[in-house]
Amino acid sequence: MHSPEQTYEELEDDRASREREIRLIENTIAKSSNEQEQNMLRRSLVLLAYAHLEGFVKFSLAAYAGAVNSLQLQCKDASTPLVALTLSRAFSALRDANSKHPEFSRLSEDKELHLLARERSFIENFERIISTQVEIPDHVVDTKSNLSSLVLKRNLYQLGLKYPIVAKHGSTIDRLLGMRNAIAHGDKLKTPKPHDISEYLSASFAVMKFVQDEIFAALRDKAYQRDASLPLTLPLPPTGLVTKAIEFIKSVRI
Template sequence: MSSEDFIAMLEADLGWRKKEVANLLLMETEQNQLLIIKSTVLLLYSHWEGFVKNATKAYLEHISDMRVDIGALTDNFKAISLKGLIGQVDKSHESLTMVNELNLINKLQNNLNRKFSLPRGFSRHERDKTIVNTKDNLSLKVFKSILNIVGIDYAGSLDTKSVFIDEKLLENRNKVAHGNRIEQIDAEFNLDLIELKKLKDLVFFLMSALVDDLIYYAEQELYFSENEDKMKSYLQQRAKEIEGYLP
C-alpha cells in the first residue's frame, strides 16, 4: 500500500462513517427520538470499533509493504515481530531441554536484520486478531493498548474521556445490543439526544485524531527509531490537544 493509497483509504473510510451517522440523526423526530437514539448508539459503536481496527491495521500493513529492517524501527514494531517467536517457546514450556530457548535467543539476535513483514492482505483479514484485537468491546483501555501497538502514546490525556466512552457508549450500546427492553430514558439507559450528540462529536474527534496521527507518522517517518525524539515532541503536543477537547 503506497503512502497515497494509505492516506486516501483513511480519509475515505472516516468520511462515509461520519456521513452515515449524521444522516441517521437527521431522521430524528419527537415521535421516534428514543428509537433514533438507540439506533445511533449501535451505529456509532460499530463505526468506532470498525474504523480503529481498519486504520491501525492499514498503517501496520503500510509499514510492512515498505520492507524496512526491524532493527531500524521503533520498539512497537520489534515487539510485533517477536510475538510468533515467543509463542513457539511458550508452547514448549514443559520440555526438559533448553533447545527451544537457545533457538529463540539466536532468532532474536538475527531478527533485527530481517524485514518487518506481515501476511499479504493483513488489513483486509477481518477475523485476524493476532496483532490488533478490539476484543469486540472497544473500551478506552483497549483503545489505548491499540494506540501503543502502532507507536502512539498519549494515553493519560484520554482518561478524562472514560465516562463517555466506557459508560455512555459501551454500556448503553451493550444494553441495546443484548436485547434489553428500553422504553424510556432513565437510570438504566441514561443517554438523551443532547448527550448523544456530544458523544458522537467525541468519538469522531478521536477517530479524526487517529487519522491525523497515522498520516503524520507516515509522512514524517516516525516509525524509524532514529526519529523517536521528534515523535516524543509530537506526542506531547497531541496530548495537550486531546486533553483540552471537552465534549
C-alpha cells in the same frame, strides 16, 4: 506502499462516509416531533455510532499495519514496538519452560540448565533474529467487539502509536460501549438522553479524527523506524546488539 498523503485521503473518505450516516440519523431525530420515534432513533443512533467508531478504528489500524508490512523492514531497522510484535514467537520460545535441550533429557527437572540452553540458542541466533522482516500479524488489531477505552489504548500502544485521546474521551467511550451493549442485548428501558447522544457523537468523531491524524503523522515521520533520521540500511553496532540481548534475557529469567 501508498504515500502518507494517499493513506490519509483513504482514511478521510472512510471517516467522512461514516460521519454522514451518523449525521443523517441525527438530523432525522431533530426533524421528528414524535417522542416515541425520537427515542427509537436515539437507540439506533447509539448502535450506529458505536459500530462506526469500532469499524473505523479497525480499518485505520489495519491500514497502518499493512503499510508498515509493505516496507519489508528488517527488525534491526524498525522501532521497538514493531520488533516486539514481530519477534513474539522467538520470545515465546525463549520463555517456554517445556522446551528441553535434547542432550540433557535425563535432567528434565533442571530448569536452570534448560533456560541457559534456550538463552544460548537465542544469542547464537541473534543476528539472524534481528534480520527478520517486520511482519505485524493480523490478530494484533483486535477490538474484541468491545471497543472500550482500555482496548483502544491497547491497540494503539501495540503499534507504537500515541494515545492521549484515551485520557480525554475514555470515559465517554466507555459509556457509549455500555449503552450499546445494553441496547444490543435487548434492554428496552435503555434510552439515551439528547445530551448523552451529543457527548457520544462528539467523542466518537474526535477519536476517529485523532486515529486518522496519528496514523498520518506516524507514516510521515517514519515512526516505524528505529531512528527516523538514519537510513534504513544502517545497522546497529554489534556491541549494542549483544547488550540488548543480555538485557532481554535478564528480563525473562525465571
